[in-house]
Amino acid sequence: MAKVDFKFKSALDEMIGGMGHSACFQCGACVGDCPAAMHSERFNPRQIMLDAVLGLADRLVCEDSLVWECTNCTCCFEHCPQDVRQVEVIMAIKNMIHDRGISPDNVKANVTSITSTGRVIAISELIHKRRRELGLPELTEAPVDELQKIVGGELS
Amino acid sequence: MSGNGNGQKRYVPFFGCLMTTKHSQFEAAVRRTMPKLDVELVDVEGFSCCPDPIYYKAADKLDWLTVAARNISLVEDLELDMLTCCSGCTSTLKEANHTLKHDAELRGKVNQRLKTIGREFKGSIEVRNIAAIVRDDIGYDAVAASVTRPLNGFKVAIHYGCHLLRPQAVMELEDPGRPEILQKMIEAVGAEPVWEAKHIVCCGTACQDVEIKSEIMHENLTEYSGLKADAIGLVCPTCFDQYDLGQLQISRKYKEKFAMPVFYYFQMLALAQGLSPDEVGLGRHRVSVKPALEKLGFN
Numbered sequence: 449m450a451k452v453d454f455k456f457k458s459a460l461d462e463m464i465g466g467m468g469h470s471a472c473f474q475c476g477a478c479v480g481d482c483p484a485a486m487h488s489e490r491f492n493p494r495q496i497m498l499d500a501v502l503g504l505a506d507r508l509v510c511e512d513s514l515v516w517e518c519t520n521c522t523c524c525f526e527h528c529p530q531d532v533r534q535v536e537v538i539m540a541i542k543n544m545i546h547d548r549g550i551s552p553d554n555v556k557a558n559v560t561s562i563t564s565t566g567r568v569i570a571i572s573e574l575i576h577k578r579r580r581e582l583g584l585p586e587l588t589e590a591p592v593d594e595l596q597k598i599v600g601g602e603l604s
Numbered sequence: 605m606s607g608n609g610n611g612q613k614r615y616v617p618f619f620g621c622l623m624t625t626k627h628s629q630f631e632a633a634v635r636r637t638m639p640k641l642d643v644e645l646v647d648v649e650g651f652s653c654c655p656d657p658i659y660y661k662a663a664d665k666l667d668w669l670t671v672a673a674r675n676i677s678l679v680e681d682l683e684l685d686m687l688t689c690c691s692g693c694t695s696t697l698k699e700a701n702h703t704l705k706h707d708a709e710l711r712g713k714v715n716q717r718l719k720t721i722g723r724e725f726k727g728s729i730e731v732r733n734i735a736a737i738v739r740d741d742i743g744y745d746a747v748a749a750s751v752t753r754p755l756n757g758f759k760v761a762i763h764y765g766c767h768l769l770r771p772q773a774v775m776e777l778e779d780p781g782r783p784e785i786l787q788k789m790i791e792a793v794g795a796e797p798v799w800e801a802k803h804i805v806c807c808g809t810a811c812q813d814v815e816i817k818s819e820i821m822h823e824n825l826t827e828y829s830g831l832k833a834d835a836i837g838l839v840c841p842t843c844f845d846q847y848d849l850g851q852l853q854i855s856r857k858y859k860e861k862f863a864m865p866v867f868y869y870f871q872m873l874a875l876a877q878g879l880s881p882d883e884v885g886l887g888r889h890r891v892s893v894k895p896a897l898e899k900l901g902f903n
Contacts, residue, residue: 463665483806487819516812519820520658523806525771526780533771542662551663552812558659562671566652568660569625579624582632582885587624590652598674598717599667 456505456544463540464533471530472497478524478534484517491517493524493534500537508541511550515541563599566590613643613741615687615732616679618697621653622841623690629885630841633870634689634734636884640750640877641742645687648678654696657767658810661696666713672700673714673725680728689734689870691840694775695767697731702774733768734870735785735839736777747792752878754794758900760872761833761864762786762803763824765843769804780804789869790837793876798833807846821846821854825862835865835896837872844868848890865889865896875900 461468478493479485485492491514499507508515515538524534545551561568567590569575579587623630638645652671653660661668676697679686688694704711705727715724738747769780778785783804787797808820825847828836836847844866851862866889874884881902886893897903 483808483820484811484813484816487816488813491816517816518811519766519806519808519816520810521766521806522770523766525773539661539665543665546663554812555659555662558656559663562653562655562660567625568621568653568656571625575625575628578885578888579628582628582883584624584628584632584635585647588649591650594674594721595652595671597720598670600664600717 450502450504451506452503453505454503456509457503459544460500460503460537460540463543464537467531469497469500469532469534469537472501472532473530474498475529477527477529478532481523481527483521483523484519488514488517490514493518493538496541497532497534497537500541509544509548513541513545515545516552563595564592566592566595613641613737614646614684615643615737616648616682616684617645617687617689618651618654618675618679618693620688620690620693621656622692622845627841627844627868629888630689630844630868630870633868633874633884636879637750637870637873637877641738641746643737643742646682646684648682650678651675654690654693657692657696657699666710668696669700669704669710670714670717672696673704674718674721674723676701676729676731677718677723677725680726683728685730685732687732687734687737689839690842691733691765691767692842694731694733698733699774701727701729701731733775733777733839735768735789738789739785744788744792747789747873748794750873751793751876753876755872755876755900756794758795758835758872758896759798759831759833760790760795760835760837760867761798761800761828761831762790763807763828763836763838763843763847764804765838765840766806768839786837786839786869790872793873795837795872795876797837798831800827800831802827807840807843807850809842809846818854818857821850822858825851825854825864828864829862833864834899835867835872835893837867837869839869841868851891863891865891865893867893867896875902 655671790797808817847866871884
């Protein structure tokens, strides 16, 4: 039996702002061009919007949530007659999952990399060498001290 | 409004992470081709990752907006527009700029954080993808005029990818269902664009499910291979990763041979402007570009 989570509903409303996902009238325009839906047995943006509107948090904010199957292509934005911005709803759900510490490892690694080096790719001597071969300017350090002062996420 | 007074084509380039590290040949291509189009790139020190529009945004949207706003604020100091040449960076920086210009509450929250490092997001500049600058400021004719060695007879299958065009309300480039900007850019270097409606599809890279990601790429590569094109042309280093190294992975996984050379658009422009393949690092691609270069009359 699905359980309605009112706290989840109001937190999502707050994160999305405006009418957002509550304007979804389940027409399914978001499904046709969705590359994830085309190749997945369980990913369906229309169903995700319905679960979000109904407040069925258990289906969305959980380990191995299907929201990570979204390709972030935003085709759904273009077709939606109600301006639901499905990828933003999915992003808000991802933020909640990350908040609970159960986001995929590569999301956690990305956060650690940016907050500890300022970049998503570690700099190596090979990278410097290739840049020199191409006549490119030396890479300078990213301002990690400044980043750590302005982000509120994980810093450990 | 653009901060570029006097009609001068001066911009602050934002090369991001991928184009400065793994794929620095793309940074080289942009730096070498822009001066021939009378564009001056004004470098700014102190940028961080844009930050990443997929994973970092998925962790915490306010952190994501704040780091993006810090990068934008460095450019605001110079009163110039920001030139982005990676679709991921474009996605983050254009969306953050757009959102923070329109949402006073979020702007307040972000600026409260930026205040601790003595910075402020003012909303005084535009973030513009290099393709928009080619079309609107440089012009296709000027691109064609810079060409000394037209890529005649070279057939290029286009991959638009997602974040150059979508969401249209934020990217403000053209109709994502019927784009023509890359066709025009390819024609300007004398090459022949091969265009199919499928070329606006996603490369699949941001999907966390490996099976779905592979299925998307396999379908795309099957489509592209049937087009009799000499190369795939694109404008995003993340899509490039998917198509270049990705082709080898998909060939192995599906036991089929895919081997289409992949070019970042500005590498093609560089060749057409008379630069050598080495000057834009074409030897570094995982799928050999040799057949394409032979067709173009190199070595």
